[in-house]
Amino acid sequence: MPMSHPIDIRKIHITDPFWSKKRDLIRKEVIPYQWEILNDRVPEASPSYCMHNFRAAGRLAQRKQELGSAFEPPKYTYRGFQVLPEDPRAPKEDEFYGFVFQDSDFSKWIEAVGYSLATQPDVELEKVADEAIDIVCRAQTEDGYLDTYYIINGMDKVFTNLRDHHELYCLGHLIEGAVAYYEGTGKDKLLRAAMRFADYVAERFGTEEGKIPGYPGHEIAEMALFRLSEVTGEEKYAKLAEYFIDQRGQAPLYFDKEHPTPKGEPYKIDYYHQAHIPVRQQKEAVGHAVRAVYLYSGMADMARKTGDPELLEACRRLWKSTVTEKMYITGGIGGTHLGEAFSFPYDLPNDTDYAETCASIGLVFFARRMLQIEAKREYADVMELALFNGILSGIAMDGKSFFYVNPLEVIPEACKLDERKMHVKPVRQKWFGCACCPPNIARLVASISNYAYTENDDTLFLHLYLGADLKKNGYRISVTGSFPEEGDLVIRTEAEDVVSDLKLAVRIPSWCEEQYSVEGVDAGKIEIRDGYMYFDVPKASSEIRIRFTMQAKWVVADRKVAEDRGQVALVRGPVVYCVEEVDNGSELGSLCIDPESPVLESRTDIEGVSVKSLEVDGYRIVSSEEGAEYASGLYHTYQGVEKTPCRIKLIPYRLWANRGEGEMRVYLPLMR
């Protein structure tokens, strides 16, 4: 099967109404707000101290230069995983504050900026970014190291706590940000800084005598290094990534040597880090969900690059474990907030889940990389599901507040009173001390075309249906549609200065259940393979109209998912629907539906936007309380169920909690 790669982000013009709006939101709201956050200028949010730290490290570098051999570097003292100043608004100029991984906040921001500038030039923003890059680069040590926590707190303990201290995580994000900024602007200052840091790491790590036989506690460097290698053409970065992947989980376990702990504990903590056994032997998606899918993404990059069949098989197994045993219908992953982790297979509680926005984003990273290896719709279906549900639910319609945790069932009172649910928020939060989700959404949305389209020499793959104009092999291609609300897709092609033949590969989504029509291409010329329709782009100008039947339907989870038994969820195309208190009153758990009754489409205004809502006749259960009391007023003899007919309205899950605080629920019980 031919592999593929994303299209150069500068060579695709997004016209899609849905995603353009999201992209504008990122550009106009999230990126500027995030910059204020990085500089501790948002009074209502916890200070980040991110740019503060770079500035402090920069001053240190300057002092070093001024003093020469008279310079005495700071001696490392452990300051905790998160360092807070006594007075949060008056931090000491030369101290490190925030989380040990706080540097990565800049990298995530610059990544989103890079993608944004690639498609929407903005002189002002670019100026701010260049200045920020100057500040960051000033912090880098002469030998290339760049993590302000250790630069400020003492370099003598660099790489001594790989498990928890995120230096290699910061490297990974720095690379991702630097590459995006380079691709978006052509400027390589940050890229060169990232390369120098990567060189420094490559020097220090390995199984050779005198090197550190370790690997990242929080994965991301793996996939970032492959990307750096592709962009720079430098094989050494790929080699470093391959080393990290190959070495992970090899006996003796590195993290256990680094952190000797009582018997019994080590395996568990290695499991959390996906470092319990070598990656090629891993069969089940385990541990911290974000780390896991970041690792799997790196593994997929390596499998694609090396063609290692054993590694590819491991990627396929881990994919299967993730999506067929541990994924919510919203594309959320991470069933438990304990360790923000995967739970055991089929344990998918709806009200205490974690389903972190970042984990779903990582799942999209993994999916796209698998698609690059093999264009099978199983990857794209999940990618689309996560995007339109568990990821976009992470950001408010106004772009100003965010969810970390994406529950499928919320009773606000329970989130306040029940300690097991206190990680679940009933309304989106302004910003977080650990700011991973908002910038992760920003960088994903700003680079959405990387996920919708991939290409190789002779084929253009349409994994998602993103309205866009682009040119390939001398053909002009224009894709229009109105996803996710409608299943129609129009592909206009025009042969301009044809270089070579071009094939289109358009995914047939599983949600259409093979019900679709194609006009403008001879049916006999369409080849169906792995859920994609392949056809040649006509030599003459053409208009190809594809209609994937998109109708509301009830979906049921595998019966092994105990939590969802007897319940169904309503979906329409890739969009999962939910009920909210604002439309249906409180005690949503007492609603039930008759799956035979027709689902009607309606429109609902949410934050000034008209969205497709769905309505269905159902019932509200009112338990008869006429039965005799049993032992206390809390229990009564069952005397049948009293039902009141009601109309139930559902809105897209991603839009919940945009109209104030209230109950929400994805799964609805079947009528009794």
Add this chain to the structure above:
Amino acid sequence: MPMSHPIDIRKIHITDPFWSKKRDLIRKEVIPYQWEILNDRVPEASPSYCMHNFRAAGRLAQRKQELGSAFEPPKYTYRGFQVLPEDPRAPKEDEFYGFVFQDSDFSKWIEAVGYSLATQPDVELEKVADEAIDIVCRAQTEDGYLDTYYIINGMDKVFTNLRDHHELYCLGHLIEGAVAYYEGTGKDKLLRAAMRFADYVAERFGTEEGKIPGYPGHEIAEMALFRLSEVTGEEKYAKLAEYFIDQRGQAPLYFDKEHPTPKGEPYKIDYYHQAHIPVRQQKEAVGHAVRAVYLYSGMADMARKTGDPELLEACRRLWKSTVTEKMYITGGIGGTHLGEAFSFPYDLPNDTDYAETCASIGLVFFARRMLQIEAKREYADVMELALFNGILSGIAMDGKSFFYVNPLEVIPEACKLDERKMHVKPVRQKWFGCACCPPNIARLVASISNYAYTENDDTLFLHLYLGADLKKNGYRISVTGSFPEEGDLVIRTEAEDVVSDLKLAVRIPSWCEEQYSVEGVDAGKIEIRDGYMYFDVPKASSEIRIRFTMQAKWVVADRKVAEDRGQVALVRGPVVYCVEEVDNGSELGSLCIDPESPVLESRTDIEGVSVKSLEVDGYRIVSSEEGAEYASGLYHTYQGVEKTPCRIKLIPYRLWANRGEGEMRVYLPLMR
């Protein structure tokens, strides 16, 4: 309304087949096993170090006596809440080990021994107990203090950590044990030691200048002191109890002064201790469930004694909050294992609950005390429910293993893999380091008649239907029946040497739904009040036959209990039934029942005992997996429910997990 009090345990002869067996189990299995535990002679259980500590403290007292003024007492150093020796089988002779409250294990044991000896004399056991009492009394300091943790670790810090260090809890249990032993044997050595300790505490505590204005972190001393006052006739002990109750929660909050903690924390921790506001203002049952009901029991004692209407009203409110908002259908209380505590109203998860055996026992204490004030069946109904379900579930049929936590839904795999359920055990455990539940069951069962009957000058109250012979006011009364399996009760009366008229007050259980028949008493002579039938005992010998209709029925929780919506539980009389994997296969959550189909009675052999089981026709849901895949193999288009008819067998909840490890479930979904 006339008050009442329990009958002298030595003056009632239990003939009840059900409870006699339980009592024999306590005498033959639990008490001897517990003694071995107290002496660290059970290799498979964690050592208790309880008698070890008393011996160590005794040696210290002896040295003090020998050395006189040359004796240097140990200086206190904090050793932790639980102190373990380096080698568990070779503890150092003079050190304290175990939990800070380890002394109370002896007290709980001697209490069960006292009750057991009261009804079943046993020369050997009494000899062992007397020797144990000698060891304990040798540990007491000259001034009466008796808590080995501080005696051994340094008396200079006595009463400096009332919140966590359980000295007053140990006092409470010591009193309960000493009173029971005195009542059971007439021997007062331990009683005098308890009085001396109480005197010591009375000297030190109070709001007067120079005294400690504190109160117990773990309540129990309150109710114990009222009991000590009743037995000894010494008003001072009641006064001390009243002080503890009145002072609790008064501003400034004592525990906050004792443990200054960051802002925000104090209230929460006081809430956990029911010390957030004065007790008369408390409206909701909150915090650690065992502590709460122990406090409420003391409050009820005080309300009865003083007639304080405000306090009685607080007791009624807290009762109502407990049983109508926070009680499982099994009589379990404590919805969350976080703090072993009450959750918010109607939050009663079935699979992550705590429902500690001790908490249900405390609820029985509270219920009996409220019954003493006002003979209303609401108290007795709950008392009976807790006894036959959530309490007896705590002990295995062979008396050799125990549950702390009594879940209503168990999937063994989840208890092993899901960190949120790891407190839930799918099989009873041999013994616990914190050994509260097993001895608590022992003392309750050994004194069961105290809960079944109370009396006052002219009335004998039958709250529970416990087969027994007794004499009152010159009448011989013989009660027989076969509860909880059948609802028949025969009361034979014989006027022997009548002193005064006698009224019987027999509870009409709510589970019979007012369906009952009475033979042998003229219907016109029966007065019904608050769920009790009152009638005079005939002057001539009589045989009164009462039949409470006991039939299986489905019970539903209030719809505010989100967890139980759409589900019902099967009960028969006070016995709650459950399904087990051994009878019904695994995946019990896929069973559903038609509440209209008849419930048939059958018999099932459990551990060699034939018990009444119930059988009902139902269905097993097999979700059709023929619908199209949705996004991943985990989700499919709903295509109706596939049901297989099946016969469902239910056994009494208290007997679950006596036939190996497997799934269990109390609530069953209604058929869809």
